[in-house]
Amino acid sequence: MDWGMRNRLSKIIKPKDGRTVMLAVDHGYFMGPTTGLDYFQKMVNPLIPHADTLMLTRGALRNWVEPTVEVPIVLRVSGGTSILNENLLHEGEVLGIKDAIRLNASGVAWSVLVGAKYERDTILGFTKYIDRCEKYGIPMIAVTAVGKDMVRDARYMSLASRMAAELGAHIVKTYFVEGFEKVVDTCPVPIVIAGGKKLPEPDALKMAYDAIQAGAIGVDMGRNIFQSEDPVAMIQAVNSVVHDNHSPQEAFDLFNKLKSGGQ
């Protein structure tokens, strides 16, 4: 792996402990003005100081994020279908690598739709994009997207994660499921978990904790942060699980303390 690729990976995954809190706010690419992100800057600006990486779309970056921001950027480069076609998800390239580089991306993200009707297209598009990532030293984060009707279990997540890694992903983003150790143990590249639909805060913190215990190197979490009753307190609580090995209870205590106005 060349210097540029390693340098960018170290922007996304913090070298001090090999972990990361990625803030996922790319939902608009297929969900439009998602609850919590309808007023993007108002929500995201206060969260940025607590995120190790910001994952978003080119349009959100250009329109709503100051170029002076220091947080490393991961850009979503796949898309093409909306939430209205959730059973027929079919993604292709929506952002070329040169524009991603021009926007100073530290990494890019692409959804692979293993088991879905158009899996072949999304996988071949993904591998073509990885060839370009290798050429320019840009890490690729594979998102193992799961269609509405597909089973979310360790068998499926292991299959999709392992495929993504063998096909060349540098990091895999997947969903936490029971038996997650198997997903991590059989995948040769670092794994981060998505948060998925909003859960009560103690459950989301436990999920992050269990994922880290199972070997994940962090989270790439969206709704469970920005739809929390206190997003700034929640991202700090998640941070404490990922970087300080806080237990779910310690993290929830921190959430409550920060929520009531602490720092």
Ligand code: 5RP
């Ligand atoms: C869809 C995605 C997202 O848009 C997003 O990043 C998911 O984050 P969360 O589930 O935590 O809201 O990757 O496949």
